[in-house]
Amino acid sequence: MAIQSIWKIVLIDDEEDIREVMAIALLDAGYAVETAADGATGLRLCETIYPQIVITDIRMPGMDGLQVLETIKKKFPDIEVIVATAFGEMDLAIRALQLDASDFITKPISDEALYLALNRARDRYTSRKQIKDYTALLENERAVTIQELFKSITFQRNLIDSSMDGILGCDDKDTVVTYNQCMEQMLGFTKEEVLRKMTLSNFFSRGEYLNFNVAFSDERFGGKNKLMLYETTLKGKSGHKIPVQVSATALFDQDKANGLVCFFRDLREIRRLEREMEDQARILHQDKMMSLGRLAASVVHEINNPLAGVLNYFRLMLRILGEEQLDENQKKKFIQYLELAENETKRCSQIVSSLLNFSRLSPPAFQEVRIEELINRCVILSRHKLELSNIHLQSNIQTGIPPVKGDxxxxxxxxxxxxxxxxxxxxxxxxxxxEGRHESEERLALIAVTDSGQGIASxxxxxxxxxxxxxxxxxxxxxxxxxxxxxxxERHKGTVEVKSRPGEGATFILKLPVTESQIAG
Ligand SMILES: Nc1ncnc2c1ncn2[C@@H]1O[C@H](COP(=O)(O)OP(=O)(O)OP(=O)(O)O)[C@@H](O)[C@H]1O
Ligand SMILES: [Mg+2]
Structure with a gap:
């Protein structure tokens, strides 16, 4: 149900090219667009033209996108805000959703993602606006009871059910009188099971329900009889927990409280993204282990052990030499000690030379590298060793992989x-x-090395x-x-992945960004 004939959008981005390209896409899709190069100008536009939707970049000099979002939500809570983040800035995207952005889109922005986000923002805007209108109606014409309000067929079917948020309404005894499809999906209870049979408290654990009621009259969450962006946990039919963000309003009839409307936003996706972020942070932490200090510590340990061995053998031999002449038996022992010392010394020098390769931090000599040539060269260099080890080699290299920049x-x-x-x-x-492949969508060249060996223990x-x-x-x-x-x-801005299970071989995957300029044929 469109309540808006022309939708007005304010687009805020500090990059002129992006503003121009997006404005054209939005105009083509039938929106009225005004652009701003910074947050302050964008906010001024909101005051003058009062758009329904704002699309803002997150990283901008001066006022950033999150500040823009926060200010808009304070001053014009009806406006839906879509934020644009760079790939990999999941933390900012999550923060934006917590601040009630309606969506985030990742740069470079595809038209498809943009239109999808806009449709969702429009849905949210429409349903919120209509609910607000109905609440105002209710407040103005005090004779209308909440039950009558929810009886309205159009309201119930078209609006509540199609909402992207879960909507739940209760009467003055907390009995549920409205419950939309999104709630059904979230909780697993059907309308038949819930309507007029269950109360709001049935969807909470006892503690959560108490906290919810306390928050309802707490100034920190929007003031008395209002709840804004409060986070809690609902209890689903099978006992599963659903983290949600809830906004709620108490409804009054002749100054007498007679019900409650709650909007629930499922936070499971956000929580999943947060967990992913934590994983990433843990991996980053592991990277730090390679920092020089840590490396130095392990080198000392690795080299000290063989050196201590060498020292011991030498001391032993010196002591024996000082005491007596060498007989045949002792000569044999000496040879044995010297061999052991030789091995340990070799190991030290192996460590030192490997280390030199490892820590060579000089910037790599970057040039265009053709994946096909690279793999073929490696195959030539290792063919002999493979044959000796009785290993059958298959190489599948796609033709036309664009070159990568590298050493x-x-x-x-x-x-x-x-x-x-x-x-x-x-x-x-x-x-x-x-294998060598071009992952054209991700603009990556992929090199995978798979063996049928013993695999890696988890x-x-x-x-x-x-x-x-x-x-x-x-x-x-x-x-x-x-x-x-x-x-x-890492210095090539690529990634290394491994997939392996014990007994089932291992695959190591290198992904490297391809150069855009030249697509090899
Ligand atoms: N293809 C593989 N299959 C099974 N295990 C592997 C494979 N590749 C690596 N590993 C495991 O990872 C460990 C570390 O590998 P890495 O190449 O860093 O060191 P290394 O091969 O032991 O010694 P180096 O390469 O310095 O001579 C190996 O010791 C082995 O346990
Ligand atoms: Mg190795």
């Missing part, structure tokens, strides 16, 4: 490290698959990228292969 040698080192790890994982032979998975983590025998692995890869790929 050929460093990228080659990454793939070779992956191949060598795969070889180590298949001591009895097996199959190695190397307890080891979070550790394998740490410097010096190895499950290999002393002379075989230093544990710097994967951390080197991680460092290199």
């Amino acid at each position: 050929f040698n460093q990228l080659q080192q990454c793939i070779i490290n992956l191949i060598f790890n795969a070889i180590d994982a298949m001591p009895q032979g097996g199959t190695l698959i190397i 307890v080891d998975l979070p550790l394998i990228f740490e410097p010096f983590f190895t499950t290999k025998k002393e002379a075989y692995g230093v544990g710097l292969g994967l951390s080197t890869i991680y460092g290199i790929i």
Whole structure:
């Protein structure tokens, strides 16, 4: 039910190009658009033209998008605000939703996402406005009771049911008299089960219900008889908990309270995003482990052990030499000690040279790297080792992958490290698959190395990228292969992923941004 003939939008973005392109898309879609290059101008526009919808960028010099959103919600609570965030700024998007933005869209903004967000904003605007009108009507014509209000067929069917928010209305005894489809989906109770049979308190745990009632008369949440953006938890039919944000208003008849309308917003999606954010934060924390201090500590530990061994053997030999002449037996022992010392020293030098590769922080020599050529070169370099290890190689490389910007040698080192790890994982032979693909939507080149080896134990998975983590025998692995890869790929603005289950092989995936300029044919 459109209550607006022309929808007015204020578009706030500090980048002129984005303003122009979006304004054209919005005009084409039939909206009236005014643009502003900063938050303050945008707010002034809101005061003069009173739009129904504002689209604002989040990162702007001066007043940022969140401040714009907060000010609008305070001054013009009816206006729906859509925020535009950059990819990966999920924390800001979540904050915006908590401040009651109707949606967020991710830059670069596709027309499809924009129109979807606008449709949702329009729905929200319409239903809120109509409910407000009905409440005003109720307040003005005091004779109308809340039951009569909810009896209105059009109101019930068209408005309440199509709302994106859960709407629940109770009479003065807390009995539920209105309950929309969104509530049905959220809680799992049908209308038949709820209407006139259940009370609001049935959907809360006891403690939550008490808190809800306290908040209702608390100034902090919008004043007496009003509740704004209060967060609580509902209890669904199967006992499941649903985090929600609730706004509610008490309704009056002749100054006598006679009911309550609540709007519930399901926060499960937001909570999921928050959890994802926490995971990301944890991974970032793991990255920090590679910081120089931590690295230095592990190097000291790694090198001290073999050095202590070497020192002990030398001391032992010196003591024996000081005491007596060497007989055949002691000569043999000496040779044995010297061999052990030699091995330990080799290990030290292996660590030191690997470390040099690892910590080479000089900026990589960036040039255009063709994925096909890169993989083929790595295959040539490792073919002999693969054959010796009885490993069958399959390589599937898509043609026409756009080049990536990178340091050929460093990228080659990454793939070779992956191949060598795969070889180590298949001591009895097996199959190695190397894939190269263009993920055009994400603008990435993907390189995947899959083996049919022993796989990685789930307890080891979070550790394998740490410097010096190895499950290999002393002379075989230093544990710097994967951390080197991680460092290199990060400097190429790419990502490394691993998928593996014990006994089922492993796949390591490198993703690198492709250059836009030149699409190789
Ligand atoms: N393809 C794979 N299959 C099974 N486990 C793997 C695989 N790749 C890596 N790992 C595990 O991850 C650990 C760390 O790998 P990483 O390449 O960093 O060190 P390494 O191979 O042990 O030693 P280095 O590469 O320094 O010689 C390995 O010891 C192994 O346990
Ligand atoms: Mg390795």
